[in-house]
Amino acid sequence: xxxxxESWGLLDxxxxxxxxxxxxxxxxSRNSSENISSYIAVMKYKSSVREIYDLLxxxxxxxxxxxxxxxxxxxxxxxxxDFADLNTRGMEERGRIFAPDLVRLLDCSQDTAxxxxxxxxxxxxxxxxxxxxxxxxxxxxRPPVDQLATRCLAERKLTAAxxxxxxxxxxxxxxxxxxxxxxxxxxxHNWGPxxxxxxxxxxxxxxxxxxxVAVYSCHPDDxxxxxxxxxxxYSVLLTTSYEGCCYSFEDMRSLMEGVGFQHVDYRRSxxxxxxxxxxxxxxxxx
Numbered sequence: 001x002x003x004x005x006e007s008w009g010l011l012d013x014x015x016x017x018x019x020x021x022x023x024x025x026x027x028x029s030r031n032s033s034e035n036i037s038s039y040i041a042v043m044k045y046k047s048s049v050r051e052i053y054d055l056l057x058x059x060x061x062x063x064x065x066x067x068x069x070x071x072x073x074x075x076x077x078x079x080x081x082d083f084a085d086l087n088t089r090g091m092e093e094r095g096r097i098f099a100p101d102l103v104r105l106l107d108c109s110q111d112t113a114x115x116x117x118x119x120x121x122x123x124x125x126x127x128x129x130x131x132x133x134x135x136x137x138x139x140x141x142r143p144p145v146d147q148l149a150t151r152c153l154a155e156r157k158l159t160a161a162x163x164x165x166x167x168x169x170x171x172x173x174x175x176x177x178x179x180x181x182x183x184x185x186x187x188x189h190n191w192g193p194x195x196x197x198x199x200x201x202x203x204x205x206x207x208x209x210x211x212x213v214a215v216y217s218c219h220p221d222d223x224x225x226x227x228x229x230x231x232x233x234y235s236v237l238l239t240t241s242y243e244g245c246c247y248s249f250e251d252m253r254s255l256m257e258g259v260g261f262q263h264v265d266y267r268r269s270x271x272x273x274x275x276x277x278x279x280x281x282x283x284x285x286x
Contacts, residue, residue, distance in 0.1 A: 001056070003220060003248070007232035055240060064241070074190070074241055081144050088120050088148050091186065095123030098185075098273060102216050105267045105275045108132045108181060111212075115140055115179035117170050117199065118187040121152040122163065124216070125183070129162055138176060139165045170199060175206040182207060185216040190242040193255065201259040210282035213261060219274045220248040221266070231272050252276050 002018065005011040010024040020028075028037050043049045064072050077083040108114065108128055113136045116125040125137035139149045146167040153163045166176065175182075182203040188196045203213045218234055220227030227235075227248060235246035247255070253264045253276075261278035268274050 001236060003222065003227050004232040004236050006226040007229045009226075052236075052240060075243075078145070079142070084144050085148060088145050092121040092123050092152065095121065095127075095185070098216070098270070099124045099127035101269045101273075102185065102275065103127045103131045105269060106214055106216075106277070108135055111135055111180045113138065113179045114181040114183055115175060115203075115206075116183045116185070117175070117203070118184065120145060120149065122149045122156075122158075122165070123152070124185045125163060126153070126156050126158060128183075129158060136161070137163045138179065139163070140168055140170060140175065141165060142169050143167055170202075171195065175202055177206045177208070179206075180208045180211040182211070182213045183216070184214070187217075188215055189217045189238055189244045189246055192243045193247075193251075196244065196247070197255055197259065200255055200261070204259045204261060204280055207280045209280065212277055212279050213256070215252060215276045216269070216273065218246040218272050219252060219266070219276060220246055221268075221274070222248045222250055228272070234272065249274070249276065253278075 002011065006013060009021055010028070012019045012021045026032050026034055028040070029035055030037065044053070060073070064074055064077055078087060102124055106128070109132065111132070112134075114125060114128060116122060116137055116139045119125055119139040119141060122137070122139045125139060129135055129137055139146075139153070141149050146165050149165045153165065184199070188199065191199075200213065207213065218231055220231040220235060226232075231246060239245050249266045256264050256276075256278040260280065262281060264276065264278040266274060266276050
């Protein structure tokens with residue numbers, strides 16, 4: 001929310017301290033003759049505003065509504081067959097738009113194997129395999145999504161020699177130690193910073209020496225000023241559904257370097273997306 005308020009010009013960050021901006025004081029202060037705070041405060045009676053307020057107060061994005069009016073969090077729903085199938089197919093459809101640009105940005109000519117963590121249907125790996133014929137891929141997914149991923153790979157006629165699926169919980173089960181590249185595409189923004197740090201550390205420990213981690217998502221570029229408005233607004237939207245947010249480039253660099261990665265790089269993609277990569281030094285040991 002602070003990132004959003006900064007992007008809207010309501011907060012100024014001066015030497016690490018936040019201050020109400022001139023616009024905020026002009027329009028949101030009771031001491032101003034141009035105050036419109038009552039006009040805005042009426043919105044607190046809207047259900048959408050109440051939802052965000054409750055989410056911030058309770059720190060629990062339990063905002064997914066299913067039949068009979070029950071409210072369940074996204075992670076629990078993803079362990080049910082119907083929702084997992086629909087959500088994964090939706091991510092497959094979205095991936096068809098973004099995967100070609102990921103392939104444009106991510107050079108895998110020197111990679112031998114990619115571990116697609118939380119890879120859903122495997123759409124991103126499939127596009128990488130089509131571009132790099134000597135590359136192999138492993139999709140690491142939790143049931144029941146792993147079964148859908150297996151079917152999608154078969155529909156693409158990707159044999160087990162090139163693409164396979166491992167069923168597992170990325171937070172609990174060990175990663176295979178055979179990949180030179182770990183891919184997180186539209187995955188890390190679902191989770192809070194402690195879980196993101198855990199996953200990046202698992203990747204660092206299991207990657208081959210000299211290997212890389214690649215994170216594809218919406219990463220607000222807050223270097224040198226407020227993040228772009230569209231990206232800040234999308235980040236707040238994510239918090240209404242998931243535990244995480246759109247981690248900025250600086251957020252991701254801090255998390256990556258904190259577990260040992262170096263040479264963090266940022267490349268813009270389409271539709272406010274971007275690719276962040278970092279490398280494990282060749283001399284590093286597991």
